[in-house]
Amino acid sequence: MKANTPQTWVILGASSAIGRAFGRLAAQRGAEIVLAGRDLDDLRRTAADISVTTGQAARVAPFDALDTASHADFTAQLASIEGVLNVVLLFGTMPDQAAMDADPEIALDCLQAGLIGAVSILHRMAPLLEARRAGCVIGFGSVAGDRGRLKNYVYGAGKAGLHTYLAGLRNRLGRSGVHVMTVKPGFVDTAMTFGLPGMFLVAQPELVAAACLDAAKAGRNVVYVPWFWRYIMLIIQHVPETVFKKLSI
Amino acid sequence: MHSARMELAGWGRLTHPACDASRPERMGEAIRDFAAAPNIALHGAGRSYGDCALNADGRALITTRLDRILAFDADTGVVVVEPGVNFRRLMDVFLPRGFIVPVTPGTSFATIGGAVANDVHGKNHEHDGSFGQHVTEIDLLLPNGEARTITPADTALFRATVGGVGLTGMMTRIAFRMAKLPGARVRVREKRCGDLETFLTAMAEASDAPYSVGWIDGTARGAALGRGILETAEPVEGAYPAPAERARAVPFDFPGFALNPLSVALFNEAYFRRVPAEGRVRRVHLRTFLYPLDAIHGWNRIYGKRGFVQFQCVVPYETGASALRDLLGVIADSRLASFLAVLKRMGAGRAGYLSFPTPGYTLALDFPNKPGIEDLYDRLVGITLQAGGRIYLGKDALLDPYRFRLMYPEFAAFAAVLAEIDPARRMSTDMARRLRLQDGP
Secondary structure (H helix, E strand, O other): OOOOOOEEEEEEOOOOHHHHHHHHHHHHOOOEEEEEEOOHHHHHHHHHHHHHHHOOOEEEEEOOOOOHHHHHHHHHHHOOOOOEEEEEEOOOOOOOHHHHHHOHHHHHHHHHHHHHHHHHHHHHHHHHHHHHOOOEEEEEOOHHHHOOOOOOHHHHHHHHHHHHHHHHHHHHHHOOOOEEEEEEEOOEOOOOOOOOOOOOOOEOHHHHHHHHHHHHHOOOOEEEEOOOHHHHHHHHHOOOHHHHOOOOO | OOEEEEEOOOOOOOOOOEEEEEOOOOHHHHHHHHHHOOOEEEEOOOOOOOOOOOOOOOEEEEOOOOOOEEEEEOOOOEEEEOOOOEHHHHHHHHHHHOEEOOOOOOOOOOEHHHHHHOOOOOOOHHHHOOHHHHEEEEEEEOOOOOEEEEOOOOHHHHHHHOOOOOOOOEEEEEEEEOEEOOOOEEEEEEEEEOOHHHHHHHHHHOOOOOEEEEEEOOOOOHHHOOOEEEEEEEEEOOOOOOOOOOOEEOOOOOOHHHOOHHHHHHHHHHHHHHOOOOOEEEEEEHHHHHOOOOOEEOHHHHHOOOOEEEEEEEEOHHHHHHHHHHHHHHHHHHOOOOOOEEEEEEOOOOOOOOOOOOOEEEEEEEEEOOOOHHHHHHHHHHHHHHOOOEEOOOOOOOOOHHHHHHHOOOHHHHHHHHHHHOOOOOEOOHHHHHOOOOOOO
């Protein structure tokens, strides 16, 4: 891809703390920004922030991961964007595991947004990206998807599914020159984790956004952010199941 | 409301009461949290030293994620922000464009919401006044949930909100005028002053300089009482960004014995000798000059787990020289003084009923929380009051409601506004309870 081709980042789930940080940084590095999500008032504020502080164009697009029927129209809109199209997928919910154990409907909603919604939008965008023969897709998985844990296994199952989906999509889109990167963040200081007990080594959203943009530029396939989570998860993945099933982590 | 039980503290970490805190990332959420809480304190970056943003066993709303810059007009210099935007970001964004926040406190990590609520001042107060004087408009959510847009023309509510330590409601949008400047560097002149009289004379002579700050050795006694370094500065041309900043963090709480009269005296001696006897002139980046301590993240941990108290007073020029002599004498004798004391001149600029500034000398210094600290603070407050001065609420943790009332003659007007807009006392802070800010005069 040529350096002077205009770049656009479409941020799906742009109201999240990481989405906001990602949009600011990508714009600072010269990209135009599409902020997609449900809370349009919030997105307009972030769009204003990005245009005022970076001078880059930032616009808002309504997007609801759960409303899969709308995803085709959403994708069609993006076709009018010129230059290189890049997508970062950040949406998802992390309901309390106990709440999901008590009400299976909440568990289904979690999978619906984080996994079904992701497949729905990325599968519809794939042909558009293939046709452009350039660009990058960043999908936010989670270290929670590396192993099913008592405290967080439904959310983790959705993320594990997303990891597998992204791996396949990487194989497919790679053939057309579109790079797909899977990010597995550890604990990030966001609304999702605010005040939760047992948090450690918590990273700021700005650091995560910068690490993702750098890793995508370097063409990485799967990255842990911050990097040391790779080793933490290596250990966790190697605990024998007979032992692991008795742990309450 | 996604809230969590947590301990919040002021920068001095003297108390860290538990409360139920939420940290909304969207304004809609913040407004809902604000409306749902039975009582509430607003908490920014936690850079006020005392208890003005704490609410023991109550609710707190942390504003740091409400951090969008919403608009900027290069013709008028007016910038519009959410309350959680901090000075650091404004500097990063606007210095390269030739604009600077008109007034800044000594840390860039403070939020604009906090700057308004404390009506902060900076090293340019004599010339440019307090932060609140540059505010053109505030969107304020009153304690009863009513949304109001207020300007300096709305005299009473505006003057109660600016400097009102967060008790008139939640600011959701703040507009203020930025200042133009020629570049991102300053020419700093440093001058040694061997005693207080020399210091005050030098400060008066240098009062034309746009920025001015004095560092005093709080441990010096006798003939050397009040000795220190006077720094004056003027903006000059120079590029932004700054040379890469090497931020260091204080990794743990220092043990109590680390700060003792000997280590502090040695540090202060070295600080004084650092500047040659004939003085010197340097060109430094604005950030280095304005925020000397920001490069050391968590410097408050140097004072250990028990925390510290910052004393800051202003005493009128007429009585100031002798009051400063008395204050510095008591401080040196206490042997509790920590590192450098800051001495500045203040002008008349103030925007709120409870704003701190008044023409005179302002003295600020830290005391580690050790036995005797309350008595010492009490004596210093006494000298301040005697001289017709006052204590800065943004720093205070120990003042009492009676002497507070003697120091702030416009408190009656402030109390009248609160009685009207918040009779149920939904706004709730430890400082409001300690100083009885919601009671009548």
